Amino acid sequence: MNMINVKINNRQVSVPEGTSILNAAKKTGVTIPNLCYHPDQEVKANCRVCVVEVEGARTLQASCATECKEGMIIRTNTNRVRNARKTVIELLLANHDMNCTACKKNNNCSLQEIAANIGVRESRFTNVVRNQEIDTSSPAIERNQNKCIKCGRCIQMCAEVQGLSILDYIGRSDDVEVKPAYGWYLGDVACVACGQCSVVCPVAAITEKEDIEEVWEAINNPAKTVIVQTAPAVRVSLGEEFGMEPGEIVTGKMVASLRTLGFDSVFDTDFTADLTIIEEGHELLQRIKEGGTLPMLTSCSPGWINFIEQYYPELLPHLSTCKSPQQMFGALAKGYYAGKIGKKPEDIFSVSIMPCTAKKFEADRDEMKVDGKNADVDVVLTTRELGKMLKQAGVDFNKLEEEDYDAPFGLSTGAGVIFGATGGVMEAALRTVYEVVTGETLESLDFNMVRGLEGIKEAEVDLAGTIVKVAVAHSLSNARKVMELIKSGKAEYAFIEIMCCPGGCIGGGGQPLGGTDELRLKRIDAIYRADKGLPLRKSHENPAVKQLYDEFLEKPLGEKSHHLLHTHYKNRKK
Amino acid sequence: MSNDTLSKKLLTSRFGKIKADSIDDYVSTGGYSVFKKALSMSGDDIISEIKTSGLKGRGGAGFPTGLKMDSVKQAEGTPKYIICNADEGEPGNFKDRLLMENDPHQIIEGMIISAFATGTNHGYIFIRGEYIKSIRTIEIALEQARVKGYLGDNILDTGFDFDIVVHTGGGSYVCGEEFALLVSIEGKSGRATYKPPFPTTCGLYNKPTQINNVETFCNIPHIMDMGGEEFSKIGTDSSKGTKLVCLSGNVVKPGLYEVPLGTTIRSIIDDLGGGVPNNREIKMVQLGGASGPVIPKSMLDLKLCVKEMNGNDLSFGSGAIIVMDERIRVLDILKRIIEFFRHESCGKCTPCREGLTQMLILLNRFIEGTATKQDLALLDVLIETMGQASICGLGQAAPTAIKKVLKYFPEEFEGRIHSMDSVTV
Numbered sequence: 001m002n003m004i005n006v007k008i009n010n011r012q013v014s015v016p017e018g019t020s021i022l023n024a025a026k027k028t029g030v031t032i033p034n035l036c037y038h039p040d041q042e043v044k045a046n047c048r049v050c051v052v053e054v055e056g057a058r059t060l061q062a063s064c065a066t067e068c069k070e071g072m073i074i075r076t077n078t079n080r081v082r083n084a085r086k087t088v089i090e091l092l093l094a095n096h097d098m099n100c101t102a103c104k105k106n107n108n109c110s111l112q113e114i115a116a117n118i119g120v121r122e123s124r125f126t127n128v129v130r131n132q133e134i135d136t137s138s139p140a141i142e143r144n145q146n147k148c149i150k151c152g153r154c155i156q157m158c159a160e161v162q163g164l165s166i167l168d169y170i171g172r173s174d175d176v177e178v179k180p181a182y183g184w185y186l187g188d189v190a191c192v193a194c195g196q197c198s199v200v201c202p203v204a205a206i207t208e209k210e211d212i213e214e215v216w217e218a219i220n221n222p223a224k225t226v227i228v229q230t231a232p233a234v235r236v237s238l239g240e241e242f243g244m245e246p247g248e249i250v251t252g253k254m255v256a257s258l259r260t261l262g263f264d265s266v267f268d269t270d271f272t273a274d275l276t277i278i279e280e281g282h283e284l285l286q287r288i289k290e291g292g293t294l295p296m297l298t299s300c301s302p303g304w305i306n307f308i309e310q311y312y313p314e315l316l317p318h319l320s321t322c323k324s325p326q327q328m329f330g331a332l333a334k335g336y337y338a339g340k341i342g343k344k345p346e347d348i349f350s351v352s353i354m355p356c357t358a359k360k361f362e363a364d365r366d367e368m369k370v371d372g373k374n375a376d377v378d379v380v381l382t383t384r385e386l387g388k389m390l391k392q393a394g395v396d397f398n399k400l401e402e403e404d405y406d407a408p409f410g411l412s413t414g415a416g417v418i419f420g421a422t423g424g425v426m427e428a429a430l431r432t433v434y435e436v437v438t439g440e441t442l443e444s445l446d447f448n449m450v451r452g453l454e455g456i457k458e459a460e461v462d463l464a465g466t467i468v469k470v471a472v473a474h475s476l477s478n479a480r481k482v483m484e485l486i487k488s489g490k491a492e493y494a495f496i497e498i499m500c501c502p503g504g505c506i507g508g509g510g511q512p513l514g515g516t517d518e519l520r521l522k523r524i525d526a527i528y529r530a531d532k533g534l535p536l537r538k539s540h541e542n543p544a545v546k547q548l549y550d551e552f553l554e555k556p557l558g559e560k561s562h563h564l565l566h567t568h569y570k571n572r573k574k
Numbered sequence: 575m576s577n578d579t580l581s582k583k584l585l586t587s588r589f590g591k592i593k594a595d596s597i598d599d600y601v602s603t604g605g606y607s608v609f610k611k612a613l614s615m616s617g618d619d620i621i622s623e624i625k626t627s628g629l630k631g632r633g634g635a636g637f638p639t640g641l642k643m644d645s646v647k648q649a650e651g652t653p654k655y656i657i658c659n660a661d662e663g664e665p666g667n668f669k670d671r672l673l674m675e676n677d678p679h680q681i682i683e684g685m686i687i688s689a690f691a692t693g694t695n696h697g698y699i700f701i702r703g704e705y706i707k708s709i710r711t712i713e714i715a716l717e718q719a720r721v722k723g724y725l726g727d728n729i730l731d732t733g734f735d736f737d738i739v740v741h742t743g744g745g746s747y748v749c750g751e752e753f754a755l756l757v758s759i760e761g762k763s764g765r766a767t768y769k770p771p772f773p774t775t776c777g778l779y780n781k782p783t784q785i786n787n788v789e790t791f792c793n794i795p796h797i798m799d800m801g802g803e804e805f806s807k808i809g810t811d812s813s814k815g816t817k818l819v820c821l822s823g824n825v826v827k828p829g830l831y832e833v834p835l836g837t838t839i840r841s842i843i844d845d846l847g848g849g850v851p852n853n854r855e856i857k858m859v860q861l862g863g864a865s866g867p868v869i870p871k872s873m874l875d876l877k878l879c880v881k882e883m884n885g886n887d888l889s890f891g892s893g894a895i896i897v898m899d900e901r902i903r904v905l906d907i908l909k910r911i912i913e914f915f916r917h918e919s920c921g922k923c924t925p926c927r928e929g930l931t932q933m934l935i936l937l938n939r940f941i942e943g944t945a946t947k948q949d950l951a952l953l954d955v956l957i958e959t960m961g962q963a964s965i966c967g968l969g970q971a972a973p974t975a976i977k978k979v980l981k982y983f984p985e986e987f988e989g990r991i992h993s994m995d996s997v998t999v
Binding site for chain 1: 763918920948952
């Protein structure tokens with residue numbers, strides 16, 4: 001690789017050809033402030049915060065967009081740079097709702113942080129923000145145009161990663177806004193509520209819809225038994241909200257923290273992930289045996305469900321009828337657990353902690369009410385919201401002693417944990433299906449072909465002489481490719497796992513901010529470490545699941561399963 | 575200088591003498607003879623001739639045309655594109671329109687020669703959408719050239735293929751900026767982007783692209799006709815050839831004039847334009863158009879010459895000269911200029927999008943007499959930041975006129991600072 005030598009702030013540094021000044025400066029220990037830049041996205045160079053002085057250049061240069069050239073002399077903090085940078089920040093603040101204390105992202109905002117770091121305490125310019133209505137039309141995400149700095153990160157995320165382009169720039173000059181086409185409400189367009197936009201928004205222009213207060217209300221209501229479930233991906237990311245390294249496994253602390261908040265029982269979505277594998281595995285085998293619609297598509301990612309319902313409704317028969325683990329849990333909580341502890345379903349308040357914004361939409365669906373009236377999952381909180389709630393309660397997360405989940409829905413296997421990473425549902429299913437079909441014990445439980453960040457992964461499994469081809473896709477731009485393959489009749493797979501978000505649930509729209517592959521890989525690594533560390537790693541070996549079938553469900557795909565654990569999705573094309 | 579020497583006519587020599595819709599008129603006055611000669615030369619020889627001529631881009635930035643051609647020729651990647659930037663939107667400019675309406679084949683001939691020299695087979699003329707007559711005239715001329723076999727496949731049996739497509743703008747000023755122009759042709763919304771890479775290596779559809787102004791292309795046949803050496807004898811050391819000047823404002827005879835580079839601004843206003851009506855005094859003159867600098871009457875002896883202009887931190891841009899006499903109100907003029915840019919900003923980068931709005935707020939305070947000393951300081955900061963940190967030429971150049979007014983007419987601002995300011999902190 002060709003190395004380029006440049007001088008940054010009088011310090012010589014050697015970087016590979018093609019390195020931007022921004023990244024070269026990082027090597028010298030200098031972080032150049034930036035807002036529109038995102039390491040996994042195309043360079044936009046529109047915020048102009050990262051400008052630097054390059055000797056010989058007439059104007060300041062955007063360090064994100066300027067490649068190092070041999071012999072370049074760069075200064076990142078001259079008065080010329082500092083004045084321009086401060087002015088740019090002041091200009092942004094002058095068109096920004098500056099009520100920081102009332103802001104959902106107070107203390108977690110890049111604009112606020114940069115302003116503080118470079119010494120901007122107020123804008124000398126006139127505030128020109130037009131107080132626009134906040135778009136609360138989506139049950140999952142909220143758009144506040146008054147906070148938007150027009151950096152375009154959300155636009156790129158939606159277009160490039162999800163392939164949807166729900167958001168784009170509208171208007172020109174100071175009329176520029178980031179909105180759905182024609183300025184429509186998010187709730188009225190074919191948005192899938194995945195929340196990826198909110199993960200990369202540097203300010204509070206796009207955020208998850210906040211439902212924390214409802215949970216506090218329920219916890220403080222003595223008439224309610226408040227139970228909570230935690231999704232697999234939350235345990236490997238929640239620590240980030242408290243300054244831990246990405247990829248730290250905090251399961252025990254998380255359970256303790258939820259008890260501290262006042263939840264009556266702390267359960268694990270991994271339990272119903274195991275249950276999903278039993279139901280979905282049997283559904284797959286039944287479809288193969290009885291000539292049902294193949295390939296069968298997984299159905300646990302609600303962003304993905306929103307996608308197929310709105311963009312490929314003609315392929316809905318391919319979708320597994322299994323509810324997602326969240327909703328299986330919700331249905332069991334109200335339709336089984338309530339009775340078991342001698343309560344009425346309406347006295348149970350069921351909360352879920354999810355890495356996902358689309359789960360809010362899912363919980364709200366009419367299909368997800370076993371009594372036809374009340375939601376099975378009353379409130380969904382994202383990982384970020386749980387972080388906030390714990391901060392509200394003054395919980396010193398780092399100091400908590402680890403605790404275990406409650407019985408009966410707290411017991412789970414490694415197969416349930418890996419639901420959190422792309423390929424995990426497939427791997428969990430293969431571990432079970434293989435043993436159910438062949439009656440043999442798997443030698444190696446690790447299906448490495450379906451792991452990792454490659455967009456579309458394939459594998460072949462020998463099930464007692466029958467070769468079964470499977471595929472795994474994550475992010476909707478990849479899902480779209482697979483859908484087109486199915487439509488063209490070229491998808492020779494029996495089973496396809498699809499996750500809406502890049503990297504799977506660990507990269508979900510409700511996860512701690514960042515949205516980089518670097519973060520995703522660390523969380524994925526933690527997911528597989530958590531799997532390895534568990535005594536049971538196959539869903540069908542989960543004794544609590546077995547007990548549930550013995551006591552209540554009777555058999556996979558049985559009458560009760562049909563009523564509680566399965567559903568049908570519909571054409572919602574817009 | 576006599577009026578005859580002053581009006582050295584190359585590019586406008588056929589104006590009024592030929593019918594624009596007649597290719598025969600063009601041919602009978604020597605047209606399309608030069609490109610036939612050029613097609614027998616090597617590309618390098620043509621480029622070398624252009625380099626010798628010293629021709630610099632006439633769109634405002636003044637980049638040496640020969641160098642640009644060389645860069646496109648050397649660049650890897652095919653197909654290559656050649657684009658004539660006829661999106662003339664700079665207030666005060668109308669030279670490109672008149673070139674298209676009066677002598678369209680001159681442009682086409684210049685483009686064919688340039689395309690041949692650089693090994694380019696695809697051409698575009700990006701014409702401002704409002705220029706309906708120009709669009710029609712160019713389209714007729716292109717069809718005539720095709721019929722004659724000057725455009726199309728295997729031109730004059732040389733094996734060289736080249737054709738030109740007319741692309742019209744949707745009315746956005748910023749599409750005259752070359753990067754916005756490129757994305758506009760690609761069908762995207764016209765917004766500027768960062769550079770490098772430059773279009774010569776990574777232009778239209780990420781392929782090597784030569785973009786020149788209409789007037790630049792019009793010079794090519796003349797250089798090939800008279801030879802680069804001879805051409806370079808016109809003008810000054812740093813500025814060769816003639817320049818089309820769009821003279822407007824408070825002059826007796828506004829209009830389009832072609833002058834040798836090196837002509838003084840005073841000479842253009844007085845000798846060609848007949849001076850200011852009723853012998854009123856000149857207050858200021860704006861050079862190049864709305865994005866250009868203003869100068870006071872004491873500087874009218876400056877020449878249209880890159881070196882002399884640069885030495886004074888000025889530029890004559892695309893050649894517009896707007897004369898404003900003593901009756902004008904300077905701040906009102908500035909307000910109109912900033913309102914124009916605020917309307918035309920693409921809104922992509924912070925300094926331009928937010929800066930122009932704030933500049934207008936500040937200007938209004940001076941106009942209303944409510945400005946403070948702090949406002950003046952803030953205006954300075956804003957001018958500097960927009961000039962230094964905007965992503966494209968629009969934002970960088972938008973405050974040029976204000977900057978020059980602050981330099982040459984500081985009393986216009988200082989005289990309007992609110993008097994109570996002396997007691998405020």
